[in-house]
Amino acid sequence: MNYEKAYQELQDIVQELQNGQIGIDDLSTKIKRAAELIQFCKEKLRNSETELQQLFDE
Amino acid sequence: MQVYSLFELNEYVRRILALNLPEAIWIECEVAQSNESRGHYFLSLVQKDGEQIVAQSEAVIWSKTYRKLRKQLGLSIRALLQAGVAIRLKARVDYNERYGLKLVIEEIDPAHTLGQLELQKRATLQKLQEKGLIGKNKEVVLPKVLQKIAIISSERAAGLQDFLNQVTSNPYQYYYDLQIFPASMQGDLVVKEVLQQLKKIRKSSKQYDCVVIIRGGGAKLDLNAFDQYELSEAIANYAYPVLVGIGHETDESILDRVVHTSLKTPTAVAEFIINRTLHFESEVMQMAYFIQQKTQQTFQMALLRIYQLEKQFQLGTQQIIDSQKQQLHLAEKQIPQWAKFQMTSAQQQLKEWEKQLDLLSVENTLARGYHLVLKDGMLIDSVKDVKEGDQIETQFKDGRVSSTVNDIKNKS
Numbered sequence: 001m002n003y004e005k006a007y008q009e010l011q012d013i014v015q016e017l018q019n020g021q022i023g024i025d026d027l028s029t030k031i032k033r034a035a036e037l038i039q040f041c042k043e044k045l046r047n048s049e050t051e052l053q054q055l056f057d058e
Numbered sequence: 059m060q061v062y063s064l065f066e067l068n069e070y071v072r073r074i075l076a077l078n079l080p081e082a083i084w085i086e087c088e089v090a091q092s093n094e095s096r097g098h099y100f101l102s103l104v105q106k107d108g109e110q111i112v113a114q115s116e117a118v119i120w121s122k123t124y125r126k127l128r129k130q131l132g133l134s135i136r137a138l139l140q141a142g143v144a145i146r147l148k149a150r151v152d153y154n155e156r157y158g159l160k161l162v163i164e165e166i167d168p169a170h171t172l173g174q175l176e177l178q179k180r181a182t183l184q185k186l187q188e189k190g191l192i193g194k195n196k197e198v199v200l201p202k203v204l205q206k207i208a209i210i211s212s213e214r215a216a217g218l219q220d221f222l223n224q225v226t227s228n229p230y231q232y233y234y235d236l237q238i239f240p241a242s243m244q245g246d247l248v249v250k251e252v253l254q255q256l257k258k259i260r261k262s263s264k265q266y267d268c269v270v271i272i273r274g275g276g277a278k279l280d281l282n283a284f285d286q287y288e289l290s291e292a293i294a295n296y297a298y299p300v301l302v303g304i305g306h307e308t309d310e311s312i313l314d315r316v317v318h319t320s321l322k323t324p325t326a327v328a329e330f331i332i333n334r335t336l337h338f339e340s341e342v343m344q345m346a347y348f349i350q351q352k353t354q355q356t357f358q359m360a361l362l363r364i365y366q367l368e369k370q371f372q373l374g375t376q377q378i379i380d381s382q383k384q385q386l387h388l389a390e391k392q393i394p395q396w397a398k399f400q401m402t403s404a405q406q407q408l409k410e411w412e413k414q415l416d417l418l419s420v421e422n423t424l425a426r427g428y429h430l431v432l433k434d435g436m437l438i439d440s441v442k443d444v445k446e447g448d449q450i451e452t453q454f455k456d457g458r459v460s461s462t463v464n465d466i467k468n469k470s
Binding site: 007011014044045047 | 201202203231232233235338339341342343345348349352356
């Protein structure tokens with residue numbers, strides 16, 4: 001995963017939501033994914049590789 | 059035959075030179091070499107015809123003159139005395155019987171060099187344009203977040219520390235992976251060392267988001283290296299986006315035209331990098347906010363619908379289903395009986411109706427002794443329909459009687 005990919009995936013989710021393409025059943029999967037992506041970005045922006053590694057190892 | 063001693067000859071030459079060139083004169087040439095020793099500057103001056111050296115002389119700037127020139131020209135003097143620089147200088151031709159000819163430099167005209175550099179710069183720019191190298195590095199995609207940064211700068215360069223401080227102590231606590239690749243930022247070695255480091259960064263197994271070239275302010279002539287074709291070409295073709303902040307306000311160097319992003323100072327580069335990260339994060343947070351809002355909305359609507367459905371189920375559906383079930387159960391048993399019963403009773407009813415109809419027919423009624431009273435040919439069944447003196451007819455089973463009403467008595 002990298003910033004560009006995370007950004008693109010988030011944008012896709014936003015787009016789908018905007019178009020009302022996500023059914024209630026898929027919604028929770030998508031939200032879970034969005035939360036992961038957002039978390040990834042926020043963590044990565046503030047941590048070095050090694051710190052990140054530790055973070056995900058835990 | 060007259061024979062001279064070497065000293066006599068050299069003394070003769072010196073006299074001729076002193077006689078013919080009594081004062082300092084202006085000379086245009088190129089610096090081929092320059093060495094400093096105890097404050098004195100020893101130069102090798104040449105004139106070239108293409109690559110061929112057609113004239114060469116040694117020259118010196120005595121330390122006293124150098125100090126004067128330095129005061130007059132500032133930091134530019136260092137750039138003026140670099141190898142390859144076209145220079146116009148005022149020198150006295152000095153001849154020593156033992157050490158030979160030497161030009162003693164008294165003045166330097168920086169405008170000439172600048173003019174020459176400007177011409178060179180224009181030629182370089184044109185060449186870059188022809189090869190399509192202007193704006194080429196701009197086409198390299200600049201990542202949304204510049205986090206792994208290769209810095210080409212001199213450890214001594216003013217501005218590097220400012221840059222590092224600003225980036226590492228940014229108020230948003232963003233983490234930046236900064237690696238310094240040292241190279242001279244002024245003097246003869248700039249082009250060579252920067253090129254070396256660019257190669258090193260490219261060959262490194264580590265991926266960078268961008269390369270940053272920074273140095274603090276310097277004399278205009280000191281930027282000469284950043285106008286060189288070779289360096290500009292390498293940067294234009296570089297695989298990573300290149301950002302520069304080489305601390306000059308007034309005029310653009312060629313480097314500014316070939317890099318991805320040119321900023322005025324190292325501090326401005328730091329700001330650019332931090333703001334880019336901030337912009338990225340705020341975009342992500344905006345998306346997060348939107349997703350949250352939209353999700354909440356969707357869930358609320360879904361909940362509302364479920365709630366409504368639930369209510370319907372509770373109030374209606376279940377009840378209906380229950381009662382339907384019961385009825386169905388009953389019906390299952392009852393339908394055959396009921397149908398039979400219905401059939402029988404319908405038949406009985408039918409017979410009954412036929413009988414009644416038969417009984418109710420006027421002839422039969424009259425035959426049983428009843429009669430009908432008519433007025434103006436219309437059946438009447440109430441005393442209210444007649445008044446005294448009216449003509450009425452009475453229908454019997456065997457004929458009709460006409461009579462006049464004499465007296466009316468209401469049923470009391």
